[in-house]
Amino acid sequence: MKYQIAVIPGDGIGPEIVREAKKVLDKVGQVYGHEFEYTEVLMGGVSIDAYGVPLTEEALETARKSDSVLLGAVGGNVGNSRWYDVAPNLRPEAGLLAIRKGLNLFANIRPAYLYQELAEACPLKKEIIGDGFDMVIMRELTGGLYFGERYTKEVDGVMTAVDTLTYNENEIRRIAVKAFDIAMKRRKKVTSVDKANVLDSSRLWRKVVEEVAKDYLEVTLTHMLVDNCAMQLVMNPGQFDVILTENMFGDILSDEASMITGSIGMLSSASMNESKFGMYEPSHGSAPDIAGKDIANPIATILSAAMMLRYSFDLDQEADAVEAAVKKVLSQGARTADIWSEGCEKVSTTQMGDRIAECIE
Ligand code: IPM
Ligand code: MG
Numbered sequence: 001m002k003y004q005i006a007v008i009p010g011d012g013i014g015p016e017i018v019r020e021a022k023k024v025l026d027k028v029g030q031v032y033g034h035e036f037e038y039t040e041v042l043m044g045g046v047s048i049d050a051y052g053v054p055l056t057e058e059a060l061e062t063a064r065k066s067d068s069v070l071l072g073a074v075g076g077n078v079g080n081s082r083w084y085d086v087a088p089n090l091r092p093e094a095g096l097l098a099i100r101k102g103l104n105l106f107a108n109i110r111p112a113y114l115y116q117e118l119a120e121a122c123p124l125k126k127e128i129i130g131d132g133f134d135m136v137i138m139r140e141l142t143g144g145l146y147f148g149e150r151y152t153k154e155v156d157g158v159m160t161a162v163d164t165l166t167y168n169e170n171e172i173r174r175i176a177v178k179a180f181d182i183a184m185k186r187r188k189k190v191t192s193v194d195k196a197n198v199l200d201s202s203r204l205w206r207k208v209v210e211e212v213a214k215d216y217l218e219v220t221l222t223h224m225l226v227d228n229c230a231m232q233l234v235m236n237p238g239q240f241d242v243i244l245t246e247n248m249f250g251d252i253l254s255d256e257a258s259m260i261t262g263s264i265g266m267l268s269s270a271s272m273n274e275s276k277f278g279m280y281e282p283s284h285g286s287a288p289d290i291a292g293k294d295i296a297n298p299i300a301t302i303l304s305a306a307m308m309l310r311y312s313f314d315l316d317q318e319a320d321a322v323e324a325a326v327k328k329v330l331s332q333g334a335r336t337a338d339i340w341s342e343g344c345e346k347v348s349t350t351q352m353g354d355r356i357a358e359c360i361e
Contacts, residue, residue, distance in 0.1 A: 012286025014072025044074025139250025
């Protein structure tokens with residue numbers, strides 16, 4: 001079969017990691033008889049440099065018309081790049097938010113599990129890691145603080161900045177349904193994370209999640225406050241199956257979850273709308289400090305491409321093959337710098353992509 005993929009390399013290490021993911025997809029195509037056709041789209045800093053805006057209408061349209069989107073990362077050094085001191089809607093990250101909103105990608109799925117091979121790279125003690133962990137963070141992606149009204153102005157002679165956090169019940173319900181659906185295919189546990197001891201939006205969140213839970217009697221629902229969740233993730237990560245949470249909390253908790261997998265370079269993600277359409281990107285950023293050095297870890301992007309095969313194209317066998325290839329290469333001892341430990345072989349971004357592609361069978 002033929003699939004049209006919009007590819008957004010973006011900034012920093014984006015082009016390097018996306019190149020490796022395409023390499024792996026092409027190998028999947030060869031072995032399983034599919035054709036992946038790529039249309040390159042500019043977004044983020046590179047789009048600002050070319051067109052003055054982080055995402056053009058045409059770029060959004062190309063993404064919308066494709067079968068799915070593969071994204072590297074966008075953005076420069078925070079506080080210290082030519083793209084930082086501009087109006088908020090003209091920053092690289094605004095392109096990312098605009099494409100998420102423009103394609104209605106409200107459900108962000110971030111799986112975090114520990115490869116036994118990477119136990120050495122996990123910063124937690126062995127007794128805490130136990131038998132490892134395998135969780136999915138279901139992050140709401142098109143609402144909350146990221147999309148509320150925001151401004152900075154002088155109020156009574158004092159500079160004042162305002163961000164607003166809004167959720168309506170429909171936005172909460174649709175992400176909750178996705179989380180429960182995924183839980184049904186896993187260990188049937190949902191931990192809904194909020195700050196209901198302080199925030200109104202969290203109280204509504206809890207209420208709606210409880211309503212949704214009534215349709216999933218087999219799933220065990222627990223509520224957890226976000227500060228407690230941050231602590232539980234490093235105290236007892238094995239307790240989590242599906243974590244359901246709003247946009248900002250999900251952003252923070254997914255970075256934390258990624259680190260206990262050994263490296264943020266391991267965490268893939270899928271951002272989906274109501275249908276099978278999705279945008280697939282690593283959970284990490286553009287890491288401008290290591291860009292162009294061929295040392296970034298491409299695994300999160302490669303695993304994101306595997307999620308694309310599974311969720312958008314229903315190619316489960318092919319997705320399994322990519323995941324198995326990653327596991328095999330790790331068991332052979334190949335490691336990029338971020339996950340390297342004594343006794344392993346240090347490989348570059350390109351080599352890691354080559355090795356994984358070679359192992360696709
Ligand atoms: C992520 C990133 C983005 C986010 C940034 C780059 C805007 O951190 O995908 O987690 O905060 O959503
Ligand atoms: Mg983040």
